[in-house]
Amino acid sequence: MSGLKFRNNHIVATYECDKTSNMTLPSLINNMVETSGLQSHALGNTEEQMSERGLAWIIIQYDIKINRMPTRREEITLETEALSYNRFFTYRAFRAFDQADNLLVEVITTFGVMEMTTRKLTQVSKELIAPYQAEEIRTMLRAPKIKPVNKETATSMPFRVRYLDIDGNMHVNNAKYFDWIINTIDTDILENYLIEAVTIKYEKEVGFGNMIESTVSVEQLADNKVMTAHVIENGGGNACIANITWVKR
C-alpha cells in the first residue's frame, strides 16, 4: 500500500512557533499539506488544472501522531506519500523527520474531491489519481472513533470567520479550525501539556462571515494524560469534530 513519495526540507520559522518555541499545529499542517501541492505540481497536476476541471482537493480527516513537535530554527524534512484510494477518497501520509531521520510526526489524511459549483463530493477519477501511483482499494480505511463532547462540562467560544481565513477553495482553510479548537482550551492545559495525538473530521465547509461556535470538554485519562473533545458548529449543524490527547510536559 504505497505510491509516490515526495520530500521537502523546511527550517521552522519563529512566526510558526508558539510562545514555548514549539511549532504550532496549524503551521505544521499547513507546511505538510503544501508538500502534497508541490508533489502535484511536480507531477504536472496543478491546482490551476484542477480549477479548470471545476474540481478541488479537500481534506476530510486527519489522524495525527506526534512523537515530538519540531522547534524554532530546527531543520526538518517533510515527506508525503500517496497511499491508496477508493471511489470517493484518497489516503495520503504526511511525515516530519528530524536531521537524524527520526520520525517526529505522522499524519494519515483522507482527501476527497469537491465539485466547485455544487460544493459536493464527487468520485475520484482514475485519470486524476494515476500520476500518484497509489493502490486502488475497494474498502474504506478504518478511522479512529471520535468521542463526542461531554455537554454537561463543556465550554464554548464564538469565532467570526475573517476574510484572511478564506483560501483559494473559497472556504475556511482546514488549518484554521485548529486555531478555533486550540484557542478554546484552558491555558493550564496549553502551557503544561503537549499534544500526543489528534483525530479531526471535517463535516461541512465554513464560509466568509459565518459565526461559528467552538465547544470543548476535558476528560482525565491515566498516565498524566488528558483528552479534549471538540465540536465546531455553524448555524446549528456540525462543521467539524475532533479529539486531542495531551500528555504532561
Add this chain to the structure above:
Amino acid sequence: MSGLKFRNNHIVATYECDKTSNMTLPSLINNMVETSGLQSHALGNTEEQMSERGLAWIIIQYDIKINRMPTRREEITLETEALSYNRFFTYRAFRAFDQADNLLVEVITTFGVMEMTTRKLTQVSKELIAPYQAEEIRTMLRAPKIKPVNKETATSMPFRVRYLDIDGNMHVNNAKYFDWIINTIDTDILENYLIEAVTIKYEKEVGFGNMIESTVSVEQLADNKVMTAHVIENGGGNACIANITWVKR
C-alpha cells in the same frame, strides 16, 4: 547609510495566500522579519542570547511600499539590510525581489530594544549593534505622518487575543495586527483594490486575553485610490495606528 545585507530564498506557499492567490501582508511581513532573525543567528547574535540579557528586539514602525505582491508558488528573494541606528532605534530595510531581480516590496522598519522585566524600551548598546555594521546617526529617521481615523464615518470590530497570537516575547506578534486591520475593511475594497503602501506604528504591546477594538475609516483619493485609516485600541489606549493606500485592481 548601509550595513550588512542578508538574503534568503522563499517559495510562496498556498497557505500564505489569500483567495486571489496573492501573498497576504501578514505572511510577507512574517517571512521578512524571519530573515533578520536568520541574519542575527548567522552573526552569532541569537534570540537566546538576547533573552539571557533580558532583552528583545521589538518592531516600532513599518513603512511599506508595494510594487506587486508575490503570488502563489512564486520564488522570491528576501533581503534584509541593517541601515543605521541612534541611541534608541535601529533602522532596517526588508526587500522582496522576483526572479528577474525586480523589486516587489520594500519595507523600512524601526526596531527598538525592550527590557523583558520592565517591558520598556531601553538604549541600543553598541555591543548589541556592532555585528550588523550599521552606521551610527544622531538623528531620528523621518517617518511618514499617519492620518487619524475619521470618527464620524468610522466602523469598529472587537477581537479577542488568542493563545496562538502570542509569540516568544510574550505579547501579540506584530504581524497579527494586520489581521485585525485587514479584517475590518469592507470586502468591496479587499476584493477590488490592491495595497500600494502601508505605514503602521506600534504604540503599546497587547497581551493574552485582551479584547481589542479595531477601527477603520475610508477616504477617497484621486487616481482610483482609497486610503484606509486605522486605530487599534486596547483598554482605552492606542495600541497601534496605521494608514493603508489602495489602488484599484
